[in-house]
Amino acid sequence: MKDTGTGAAPNKHTYEDRVVGPDGLRVIQCQTCRFAHQYPIPDAGELADLYKAHFWEDHKPEALHEFIEQRDWWAMTHTDWLTMLHAHSPGVAHLLDMGCGYGYFAHAADAMGWMVHGVDISPKAVSYAKDVVPAANFYCRPWEEHKGRYQAVSALWLIEHLTDPQAFLSKARSWLDDDGLLLIVTPNEWTEAQRLADEKAANPRWWIHPTHVNYFTFETMETMLERNGFRVVDKMTTYPMENFIHIGFDYTADNGVGRICHRMVEQIEQRADQKARMKSYRSLAEQDEGRDMVILAKKHGDG
Numbered sequence: 001m002k003d004t005g006t007g008a009a010p011n012k013h014t015y016e017d018r019v020v021g022p023d024g025l026r027v028i029q030c031q032t033c034r035f036a037h038q039y040p041i042p043d044a045g046e047l048a049d050l051y052k053a054h055f056w057e058d059h060k061p062e063a064l065h066e067f068i069e070q071r072d073w074w075a076m077t078h079t080d081w082l083t084m085l086h087a088h089s090p091g092v093a094h095l096l097d098m099g100c101g102y103g104y105f106a107h108a109a110d111a112m113g114w115m116v117h118g119v120d121i122s123p124k125a126v127s128y129a130k131d132v133v134p135a136a137n138f139y140c141r142p143w144e145e146h147k148g149r150y151q152a153v154s155a156l157w158l159i160e161h162l163t164d165p166q167a168f169l170s171k172a173r174s175w176l177d178d179d180g181l182l183l184i185v186t187p188n189e190w191t192e193a194q195r196l197a198d199e200k201a202a203n204p205r206w207w208i209h210p211t212h213v214n215y216f217t218f219e220t221m222e223t224m225l226e227r228n229g230f231r232v233v234d235k236m237t238t239y240p241m242e243n244f245i246h247i248g249f250d251y252t253a254d255n256g257v258g259r260i261c262h263r264m265v266e267q268i269e270q271r272a273d274q275k276a277r278m279k280s281y282r283s284l285a286e287q288d289e290g291r292d293m294v295i296l297a298k299k300h301g302d303g
Contacts, residue, residue, distance in 0.1 A: 014031040014032045015029055015030050015031060015039070016029055017029040018039065020205075021207075021209075022203070022205065023210070025208055025210060026038065026039050027039065027208055033166075034220060034223060035214060035215070035220040035223075035224055036189070036190075036216070038212075042213060043163075044163040044164075047161070048121065048142060052121045052123070055122065064102055070262075071104070073269070073270060075104075075111075076269065077269075078108035078109075079108055079112070080236070080274060080277065081183060081185070081236070082108060082112050083274065083278070084236060084296055085181060085183055085296060088233050088296060088298065089151065089152065092112065092113040092115075093150075093151035093152070094114070094115045094117065094151055095109050095115065095116050095150060095151065095153070095154065096117045096118075096119065096146075096152070096153045097116060097119070097153075097154045098119050098153060098155045098158060098172075099120055099143070099155055099157070099158035099161075100118030100125070101120060101122075101125050102129055102132065103118060103130075104132065105154060105156055106118045106133045107133045110133050110136055114152070117136065117138075117139070117148065117150070118133075118137070119139045119140075119141060119146050120140065121140065121142050126138050126140040143171065144167075144171065147175075148175055149175065151176070152176075152183065153175055153181070153183070154182075154183040155168075155172070155182070157187075157292075159184060159186050160186050160187060160214045160215070161212065161214075162213060163213055165214055165224065166224065166228055169182075169224070169225065169229070169230065170229075173228070173230075173299055176299045177299075178299065179298055180298070180299045181297070181298055181299075182225075182230060183294075183295070183296050184225075184295045184297070185292055185293070185295075186216055186221070186292065186293060187212070187215070187216070187291065187293075188216070188217065188288070188291060188293040189215040189217060190215070190217050191217075191289050191290070192289065193240045193242040194207065196246060197246060200246065200250070201250055202253035203252040203253060204252075217288065218285065218288045218293055218295075221293060222295070225295070229299060229300060230297035230298065231297060231298050231300050232295060232296070234282075235293065235294060236282050236284075236285050236290075236294040237281050237284045237285040238291045238292040239290065240284070240289055240291055241261060241262075241265070241291045242291065244257075249261050281294070
């Protein structure tokens with residue numbers, strides 16, 4: 001069927017299936033865009049106001065405390081992803097961290113020798129990031145307004161929030177040198193583990209969130225990247241947290257259970273050596289599983 005949508009995406013969305021999440025939030029498997037997204041698409045201006053003014057306070061009030069509490073684990077995780085980046089890069093150079101948040105990925109990149117530039121729309125986040133990485137350059141502005149040239153661009157848990165992710169990829173190409181690298185981290189949806197967990201969870205479809213406009217699988221993300229002038233050169237994933245629901249730890253009903261589950265994952269990962277850890281998550285990505293996809297793509301062609 002065909003419907004008329006709103007927002008920055010194409011006006012007409014053709015879809016074959018849809019999912020209704022919490023509070024009636026509707027997500028369609030869009031045949032026009034070739035990935036799933038909210039329908040109707042939220043207003044871009046309203047979302048920008050949210051992220052600029054009170055996203056962290058209203059939707060992520062504990063994020064900073066958790067970052068600090070898990071600092072060692074985050075440093076290890078970010079180092080793994082940067083190691084993947086290094087494997088495909090001729091050397092460290094200028095890296096743009098778009099949607100830099102509180103600056104912890106920028107901190108890891110700086111520690112590995114990258115000349116870091118961070119952009120975020122939140123004044124609060126940018127102010128904090130400047131203290132976390134004094135050597136980096138941070139800018140408080142929308143991604144649409146940023147200009148510059150870099151050898152690598154990172155976008156961690158950003159693209160799912162955007163009303164027009166393909167416009168973002170076009171902009172990312174303009175920031176990148178020829179053969180530049182784009183690192184994307186975003187939730188991995190509609191996995192088999194998620195489907196099975198959905199049948200047991202106290203709050204089914206907990207993963208549909210009002211601030212998440214887009215919902216990707218490895219296949220739809222890789223297809224979108226290819227259509228927009230990128231070639232995937234490496235990929236990993238993160239631990240499939242849904243497995244805890246399978247064995248009775250239902251974190252959808254209790255955030256405290258979620259924190260316990262996450263601490264178990266942290267301990268397991270920190271006891272593994274880097275080579276084994278990265279090999280395991282590369283293997284899981286080949287199966288299209290894992291809670292988040294970690295994708296490294298190279299700019300190519302004319303787009």
